[in-house]
Amino acid sequence: xxxxxxxxxxxxxxxxxxxxxxxxxxxxxxxxxxxxxxxxxxxxxxxxxxxxxxxxxxxxxxxxxxxxxxxxxxxxxxxxxxxxxxxxxxxxxxxxxxxxxxxxxxxxxxxxxxxxxxxxxxxxxxxxxxxxxxxxxxxxxxxxxxxxxxxxxxxxxxxxxxxxxxxxxxxxxxxxxxxxxxxxxxxxxxxxxxxxxxxxxxxxxxxxxxxxxxxxxxxxxxxxxxxxxxxxxxxxxxxxxxxxxxxxxxxxxxxxxxxxxxxxxxxxxxxxxxxxxxxxxxxxxxxxxxxxxxxxxxxxxxxxxxxxxxxxxxxxxxxxxxxxxxxxxxxxxxxxxxxxxxxxxxxxxxxxxxxxxxxxxxxxxxxxxxxxxxxxxxxxxxxxxxxxxxxxxxxxxxxxxxxxxxxxxxxxxxxxxxxxxxxxxxxxxxxxxxxxxxxxxxxxxxxxxxxxxxxxxxxxxxxxxxxxxxxxxxxxxxxxxxxxxxxxxxxxxxxxxxxxxxxxxxxxxxxxxxxxxxxxxxxxxxxxxxxxxxxxxxxxxxxxxxxxxxxxxxxxxxxxxxxxxxxxxxxxxxxxxxxxxxxxxxxxxxxxxxxxxxxxxxxxxxxxxxxxxxxxxxxxxxxxxxxxxxxxxxxxxxxxxxxxxxxxxxxxxxxxxxxxxxxxxxxxxxxxxxxxxxxxxxxxxxxxxxxxxxxxxxxxxxxxxxxxxxxxxxxxxxxxxxxxxxxxxxxxxxxxxxxxxxxxxxxxxxxxxxxxxxxxxxxxxxxxxxxxxxxxxxxxxxxxxxxxxxxxxxxxxxxxxxxxxxxxxxxxxxxxxxxxxxx
Ligand code: 26Y
Numbered sequence: 001x002x003x004x005x006x007x008x009x010x011x012x013x014x015x016x017x018x019x020x021x022x023x024x025x026x027x028x029x030x031x032x033x034x035x036x037x038x039x040x041x042x043x044x045x046x047x048x049x050x051x052x053x054x055x056x057x058x059x060x061x062x063x064x065x066x067x068x069x070x071x072x073x074x075x076x077x078x079x080x081x082x083x084x085x086x087x088x089x090x091x092x093x094x095x096x097x098x099x100x101x102x103x104x105x106x107x108x109x110x111x112x113x114x115x116x117x118x119x120x121x122x123x124x125x126x127x128x129x130x131x132x133x134x135x136x137x138x139x140x141x142x143x144x145x146x147x148x149x150x151x152x153x154x155x156x157x158x159x160x161x162x163x164x165x166x167x168x169x170x171x172x173x174x175x176x177x178x179x180x181x182x183x184x185x186x187x188x189x190x191x192x193x194x195x196x197x198x199x200x201x202x203x204x205x206x207x208x209x210x211x212x213x214x215x216x217x218x219x220x221x222x223x224x225x226x227x228x229x230x231x232x233x234x235x236x237x238x239x240x241x242x243x244x245x246x247x248x249x250x251x252x253x254x255x256x257x258x259x260x261x262x263x264x265x266x267x268x269x270x271x272x273x274x275x276x277x278x279x280x281x282x283x284x285x286x287x288x289x290x291x292x293x294x295x296x297x298x299x300x301x302x303x304x305x306x307x308x309x310x311x312x313x314x315x316x317x318x319x320x321x322x323x324x325x326x327x328x329x330x331x332x333x334x335x336x337x338x339x340x341x342x343x344x345x346x347x348x349x350x351x352x353x354x355x356x357x358x359x360x361x362x363x364x365x366x367x368x369x370x371x372x373x374x375x376x377x378x379x380x381x382x383x384x385x386x387x388x389x390x391x392x393x394x395x396x397x398x399x400x401x402x403x404x405x406x407x408x409x410x411x412x413x414x415x416x417x418x419x420x421x422x423x424x425x426x427x428x429x430x431x432x433x434x435x436x437x438x439x440x441x442x443x444x445x446x447x448x449x450x451x452x453x454x455x456x457x458x459x460x461x462x463x464x465x466x467x468x469x470x471x472x473x474x475x476x477x478x479x480x481x482x483x484x485x486x487x488x489x490x491x492x493x494x495x496x497x498x499x500x501x502x503x504x505x506x507x508x509x510x511x512x513x514x515x516x517x518x519x520x521x522x523x524x525x526x527x528x529x530x531x532x533x534x535x536x537x538x539x540x541x542x543x544x545x546x547x548x549x550x551x552x553x554x555x556x557x558x559x560x561x562x563x564x565x566x567x568x569x570x571x572x573x574x575x576x577x578x579x580x581x582x583x584x585x586x587x588x589x590x591x592x593x594x595x596x597x598x599x600x601x602x603x604x605x606x607x608x609x610x611x612x613x614x615x616x617x618x619x620x621x622x623x624x625x626x627x628x629x630x631x632x633x634x635x636x637x638x639x640x641x642x643x644x645x646x647x648x649x650x651x652x653x654x655x656x657x658x659x660x661x662x663x664x665x666x667x668x669x670x671x672x673x674x675x676x677x678x679x680x681x682x683x684x685x686x687x688x689x690x691x692x693x694x695x696x697x698x699x700x701x702x703x704x705x706x707x708x709x710x711x712x713x714x715x716x717x718x719x720x721x722x723x724x725x726x727x728x729x730x731x732x733x734x735x736x737x738x739x740x741x742x743x744x745x746x747x748x749x750x751x752x753x754x755x756x757x758x759x760x761x762x763x764x765x766x767x768x769x770x771x772x773x774x775x776x777x778x779x780x781x782x783x784x785x786x787x788x789x790x791x792x793x794x795x796x797x798x799x800x801x802x803x804x805x806x807x808x809x810x811x812x813x814x815x816x817x818x819x820x821x822x823x
Pocket of ligand 1: 277
C-alpha cells in the first residue's frame, strides 16, 4: 500500500542520533554515559524543537504574507497531555527516533514516559480544544489558541484508604522544553478602579476607566504540529506577573512589603486551574483569570491586525473570528466593545456590528449549576466599565425584545442578561448568545435541547443562529499514536491515509466477518489488554485475566454520568455470585478512572465506595475468578492513551439529556470497544453510525425522563419493587465493605432514596442490568464480538475532529486553508 502522507521534514536515523547527542551535550550539559531517561527525553524534545521552530517561522511568515483570515480559539482550558510522541508522529519521525535511540541503547517508550502531562484542563471541554487545534494545524488552517499558562494544572489524584487526595500538579517544575517565551509580545491588563464620565466638545460622552491595578501578561507559545509537519500553529498561553509600573508608588512610600504582596497577588492569577467542572463557583479570582486572558488575547489580535491594516477597522471582521469555548471567555465581548468605543472612539452601532460579526459561542452544557452567572456587584468591583457596557448592551437588546414581543415582561425577564433577584446576576450565556453571530451545541440532541429548552426565545428571535456542530476527536492521538498495533494492522489492510481521512476506515467493514482479520483484530486487542494488565499490576497490585471482558468507564466523576449506576450493578453481580457460585457469567474486569472536584462530597464518596467494593471483591476467593474491579488513580490524558486501546466495553451511561456530547465514547469506539450506553449526547450519533446490532442501548429517553419527572418520580418504588436494588442499597449501609465503619458509604443510598435520585439511577437500573446480560452473551460468541468491535472501528469516520473543524469552517468561520511549503 502506498504511503500517502507527504512529509516536510526528512531526516535519517544518524542525523537524528547526532541531533539528540548534540542537545545532550550543548543544551543539557551532560553526556551519553551520565544521562538518565529524563535527560534523554529533554534532548529528544530539543532535537525535535529545531524542526518545530522552523515550522512555526515558516507558518507565521506564510500567514503574514497571505494576510490570512484566522480563527482565534479562546478557551480557559487546553488539555494537551504529552507532546513528544505526538510531535514525532505528526512529523513522521516516530520510527526514525525509535531506531536512533535504540542504537544509543535507549528505549523510546521509557523516554516518552518521562514527560509530565500538560493538564491545563478539567476534562471533555479542555481536551476538545486540544483536538481542535490539532485538526486546525493538520488542515493547514490559520488558527491560534488562546488560554492561560497555569503554573499548576489539574490536581494529581492519590488514593489513600480508598479516598481521593489532591496533590498539586507541577508540569513545568523541571522546565518544559516545548514552550517559547515571547517577551516582545507582553501585554498589560487593567483591573478594579472606577469610571469617570467626561463630556467631549462635540457633546459626546466619554468614559474613562481609571484602573486600580495593572498586571502584565507574558505570552508562552506551545507549538501545535499538524500531521505531515507542514503547518505548525501555536497555542498562546498567558502568564500573569506584577507590572513594575504600578507598584512604585507603594514602594517609594516605604511599603516594600506591600509591594511584594502586590506581586504575589498579580502572580496568583495564573497560578492554578480551578478543578470544578460543571459547577459554577462564582469566585472572584476565576473572573479575573477569565478577563486576564481575554484582555491579553484581544490586545494581541489587535496589535497583529494593526500591523497589517493600521487604524482602519473596516477589515477587522474579514480577518478575525473568535470562537468562545463555553462562556468562560464571554467577558471578551464587552472588552472588545470597550476597546472600540472608549479607545478607538467608534460609535456604538459600528462597534456592536464588529463584535457581533467576530464572536461565535459554543455551549457545552445544559446543567443549570454549570451556567455561569456573575454577581453584578463583583463585576462592578473588578471591571466597572464592563458592567456599564453590559447594561448598555442589555438596554438596547431589551428594546429589540419589546419590538418582537411588545409589553411582554415575562419574556423580557427570561431574556435579560441581568437576572433580578436577591442579588443581581449577570448571565454569561445570554451575553454570549446576544454578542455572537453563531451559537452551537456539541451533538445533535444537545443542540436541539439548547434550542428547545435553554434558549427557545433566542431561536425565535434569530432563526438559524443556533446550530449544531457535533464534537470529534483527533485520530492521530486517539488511534495512530495510542494504539500502534491496531494502526499497523489497519495500514496493512486499507493503506495508511486514514489518519487524514477517517472515513477510509469504512474499508474495514468488508473484513468484519473475515475469520483471519477477526483473529488479527482481537489479537491486537489482547496485546493491548496485556499491556494494561501490567499497568494495573504495577499501580494497584491486582492480577487481572486478559481473557476477561475489560469494561471501562473513564470520565470525570459526576452524578449525572452515573458511575454509581455501574457500582450498584457490580455489587449485584457480586451478590449473585455469592448466592449462586455457579452463576453463569463471563469473567469481567470493571476498570475506572475518574477525578472528583475537591469540594464535591458525594462524588468523592462514590470514589471511596468503588474502591471499598473493589477491595472486598478482589480479595474474595469465592468470586474473584469471575469478577475484579480496578480503580486506576490519577486519570489523565496519558493514562487514557493506555486504557482506551485495551477496552472491550465502553460505559456511556449518563441520564438522557445530561451529557452534552461525550468524546470518550468516540475514542473508545474508534479503538474497537463496544458501547453500553443511553440515548444521550453523541451516543445517539454513534448508534446511527454503527447500527443497533453493534451497540447496547438501554434506559429512558429524554422524553421518558421528562414524563417520569413530571408524573412524580418515586425512587422508593424501585427500592421496594426490586429486591436486588434493595439488597445492594442496604448492603452499602452495613460495614461489610468498610469493616468497623458502618455508614461510611451510606450517603450514596441517601442520595438515591431520600434526596430524590435526581439522575434516575434506580429508574434505569433494571434496563442497565439487562443490557449488561446482553453484553455478556454477545462476548461469549467470539465471532459476533469480533465483528461488532471491527464495525465500531470501521464506522467512526464521522467522529474525526477534522470533520468537526470542517463544519465550523464552512458554516461558521468561513476560513480558507493556507498551505505552508518549504523555504
Ligand atoms: C464554570 C466552570 C465551573 C466550568 C468549568 C469547566 C464549567 C464546565 C467545565 C467543563 C465542562 C465540560 O468539560 N463539558 C463537556 O464538554 C465536552 C466537550 O464538548 C462534552 O463532550 C461533554 O459532554 C461535556 O460535559
